[in-house]
Amino acid sequence: MANMAETDMPSAPRRTAHERQAEVEALFTSIGDGAISTDEFGRITRVNPAAQGILGYSEDELVGTWFPKKIIAVSADDVPTNLIDRPITKAFLTGRPIAEKMFYRRQDGQEIPVSINVSPILLNGKPLGAIEVFRDISLEQEVDRMKSEFISLASHQLRTPLSAIKTYTHMLTDGYMGDLNEAQNKSLSTIVGATNRMNELISTLLNITRIESGTIAISPKLVKLNELVEELMPELELMATAKSIDLKLQLRGKGSTAIKTDALIVKEIVTNLVSNAIKYTPDNGQVTITIRPHRNEVQVEVTDSGWGIPKFSQDQVFSKFFRAQNIVKRETTGTGLGLYLVKGLLDTLDGKIWFHSEEGAGTNFFFTLPRTLPNKKSSSRKKAKA
Numbered sequence: 001m002a003n004m005a006e007t008d009m010p011s012a013p014r015r016t017a018h019e020r021q022a023e024v025e026a027l028f029t030s031i032g033d034g035a036i037s038t039d040e041f042g043r044i045t046r047v048n049p050a051a052q053g054i055l056g057y058s059e060d061e062l063v064g065t066w067f068p069k070k071i072i073a074v075s076a077d078d079v080p081t082n083l084i085d086r087p088i089t090k091a092f093l094t095g096r097p098i099a100e101k102m103f104y105r106r107q108d109g110q111e112i113p114v115s116i117n118v119s120p121i122l123l124n125g126k127p128l129g130a131i132e133v134f135r136d137i138s139l140e141q142e143v144d145r146m147k148s149e150f151i152s153l154a155s156h157q158l159r160t161p162l163s164a165i166k167t168y169t170h171m172l173t174d175g176y177m178g179d180l181n182e183a184q185n186k187s188l189s190t191i192v193g194a195t196n197r198m199n200e201l202i203s204t205l206l207n208i209t210r211i212e213s214g215t216i217a218i219s220p221k222l223v224k225l226n227e228l229v230e231e232l233m234p235e236l237e238l239m240a241t242a243k244s245i246d247l248k249l250q251l252r253g254k255g256s257t258a259i260k261t262d263a264l265i266v267k268e269i270v271t272n273l274v275s276n277a278i279k280y281t282p283d284n285g286q287v288t289i290t291i292r293p294h295r296n297e298v299q300v301e302v303t304d305s306g307w308g309i310p311k312f313s314q315d316q317v318f319s320k321f322f323r324a325q326n327i328v329k330r331e332t333t334g335t336g337l338g339l340y341l342v343k344g345l346l347d348t349l350d351g352k353i354w355f356h357s358e359e360g361a362g363t364n365f366f367f368t369l370p371r372t373l374p375n376k377k378s379s380s381r382k383k384a385k386a
Helices: 017-031 049-055 087-094 138-173 180-213 225-241 264-280 311-316 340-349
Strands: 034-039 043-045 098-105 109-121 124-137 221-224 248-252 257-259 287-295 298-302 352-356 365-371
Touching: 034 049, 043 138, 049 180, 049 340, 087 109, 087 124, 109 138, 138 180, 138 225, 180 264, 180 340, 221 225, 221 264, 221 365, 225 264, 225 287, 225 298, 257 298, 257 365, 264 287, 264 298, 264 365
Parallel strands: 248 287
Antiparallel strands: 034 043, 034 124, 098 109, 109 124, 221 257, 287 298, 298 365, 352 365
């Protein structure tokens, strides 16, 4: 049977339009996620049982109603989502599938986080309707919340013994407990380095947890970006000197670098990008920080002469735990969280980041920050991100 030639297989009987319709109906009904179809005007034409269960409406209450009016979408702050921002509207306007996360308001008033995928139904390029498939992600978000709380608690608990280790190690290296021989100094230097790396990892994990939970605090104030980076240079130059790397800071273009933003977060962004550049650049290489003021934003570029990022890996650069294969082979230490953190921090400041890289020819990271940043408040009440 397994060796039967394809030509020996009997041809499938041609199904009638009624049979094909029945098959589509069975498929639509059996989908485990909520599914709603609409006509070209956004009127609901069909609803599967899962959608009725998630939203708390019966089929009779939904069919024939206008989708955006009947099924209310809200933001994390309980603000109704504008019609133009609804996934189904975007699908109609673009003619492309749209995937987003937001909150739907059930019939009983409860707001639930949902993951949404909308596909337009097109005929000769014209929309005939749309199908939206969505699912309740409340459990997933609860698991994420518990994970974040655990990481936060564990990180805080780890900091206490690390502080003690760091304090007593510095007392030993500073000679408070007597002179040390060369071997002892070398061992203590290893301990200090490992302790610093652990502290950096803990800080990174805490910041990622705050970003993902929406609880990172933002305090905008007016700062000059070139002066802010200059404050970081002594620390960054120490890292560069350890690898004999030539580190430069330059200001290009005319105009002020003053922006209203969170200085501490910007310092963390710059430190992460530059330390990354130093880490992934061979000894005796070059790293350059260039600041360019523009009319509505200020751009920062971090250029290195490092190993570069393979083209096939470049779409994963800002993913969590990403490390390029050419770097892993060199056994360079790293968690793969730095660029993920940088991207998250820039998102909180309404910034943008991108890069150009060629394997073996170095990497250029660019980010921009707007001249003004609206006052933002952290919120942990709800979470639903695209």
